[in-house]
Amino acid sequence: MLADLPSEPAQTPAQPIDEAVVRAVDRALAALRRGEEVVVATADGGVGAVVSVESVPNDAVARLKRLTGGEPMLAVTRRRAVVLGLIQDDRPGTAGDDRPGTAGAVMLAAPGGLTPEQIRALADPEHYPEGRLPPGLTAAPAEPGSFAAAAVEMAxxxxxxxxxxxARAAGVQGTAAGWAGRIDRLLVGARDVNDYRVHVVRTLRRVADARVPLSGAENTRIYAFRPADGGPEHLAIVIGEPAPDQPVLARLHSECFTGDLLGSLRCDCGDQLRGAIAEIARQGSGVLLYLAQEGRGIGLVNKLRAYRIQDLGFDTVDANEILGFEADERVYLPAAEMLRQLGFSAVRLMTNNPEKLRQLARCGIEVVERVPHIFPANGHNEAYLRTKAERSGHMF
Structure with a gap:
């Protein structure tokens, strides 16, 4: 089974990757999750500090002001700003358009500054009193590469x-690295944050594999791929002995803790996972890529938040957008890179999602056929499946 793969596959990026930069961004993300400030340097020579809304203590605004000498502002996604009624929704209305017009960040400010309570209310739907905005609140689009854009992307x-x-630092003497060292904070470049997703994918390496017999698919081997920053691993479940010179039957499956492991009835993920393994085994060979992109890329905690919003009567698309995310935050560069490292350049893709077809093709993988992958509703997920069809263009 794929016996011609080298024991340590070589990385073949288009350009050299500075893995130290990738690790620096990863360390900054961990600090952000701990509620620590992170120093950000912009391409125009600016330097400032960023802290997440979710992890901040009550004194975070005052602390950031003391640290930088600048006036703290709030950065949110354009999607969240649309939900708050602060900017107009200029997104194209057709499912499958390249990127929504709401991509990017928006800077929010108010006379005298925003209080921690106002910041939480603006950022978190569970704290937002309907129709109540801080007096004098202003919203301005953030430029790509700015502190605000980097802050939102890091979160x-x-x-x-x-x-x-x-907050932008005032009167900094010397370099950004020197200032970060003096205040004992991690430093990251705004450009590196912006490029992080692509850089991480280009550092993916196969780090382990083993034979793992599955029920109904005993001739199975699992390959683990890890990026240079040590982040979450993606898995390739290879069933049978697919020939690299032929289009491989493939399924791209984003992890779903609730559906895959617990058997949640709110979605059809568990059915799709087990059904794909069974169908690949029935046809003799293929590969299922198990991608670390929980909740359409927003993570398990945010998926649970989205569930709470859905319980108020919103659909899955609206719930993600109310939180400030796009309807689908997943990227398919990791899948394409894994397929390439496994030796596959063409697939017969098991999916109902036309966006997967488009994105995989854009990443250089030829999609020669769409194989429908449909399962009946279970009494709890009818609205979920209907939203997939009506708002996301899924083909059932």
Whole structure:
């Protein structure tokens, strides 16, 4: 089974990757999750500090102001700003458009500054009193590469609520690295944060594999892929002995703790996972890529928050957007890289999601056929499946 793979597959990025930069961003994300400030340097020579909304103590705003000498502001996603009614929704209305017009960040400020309570209310739907905005609140789009853009992207990458407080440092003497060292905070470049997703994918390496007989698919081997920052592993479940020179029957499956492991009836993920393994085994060979992208890329905690919002009567798309995320935050570069390292360049893709077809093709993998992958509703997920079809363009 794929016996021609080397024991330690070589990395083949288009350009050299500075793995130290990747690790620096990862350390900054961990600090953000702990509620610590992170120093951010922008390409124009600016330097400032960022702290997440979700993890901050009550004195975070005052502490950030003392640390930087600047006026703290709140950065949220454009999607969250639309939900709050602060900017107009300029997103294209057709399912499958490249990127929504709401991509990016928005800076929020108020005369005299925002209080921690106001910040939490603006960032977290569970704290937002309907129709109540701070007096004099202003909203301005953030430029790509700015502190605000980096702050929001860091919070999103850390799988926190996609909002952060930031302040530009005033009167900094010397370099950004020197200032970060003096205040004992981690330093990261805004450009490195922006490029992090692509860089991490290009550092994916196969780190382990083993024979794992499965029920109904005994001739199975699992390959683990890990990025250079030591982040979550993606898995390739290879069943049978697929020929690399032929289009491989493939399924891209984003992890779903509630559906895959617990058997949740709110979604069809568990059925899709087990059904894909059974179908690949029935056809003789294929690969299922188990991608570490819980909750359509927003993480398990945020998925549970989205469930609470759905219980108030919103659908899955609205719930993600109310939290400040896009309807689907997943990326498929890891899947394409894993397929390449396994020796596959063409797939017969088991999916109902046309976006997977488009994105995988854009990543350089030829999709020669869509194989429908449909399971009946169970009494709890009818609305979920209907939303997939009506709002996300899934083909049932």
């Amino acid at each position: 999103r990458l850390a799988r926190l609520l996609p909002a952060a407080i930031f």
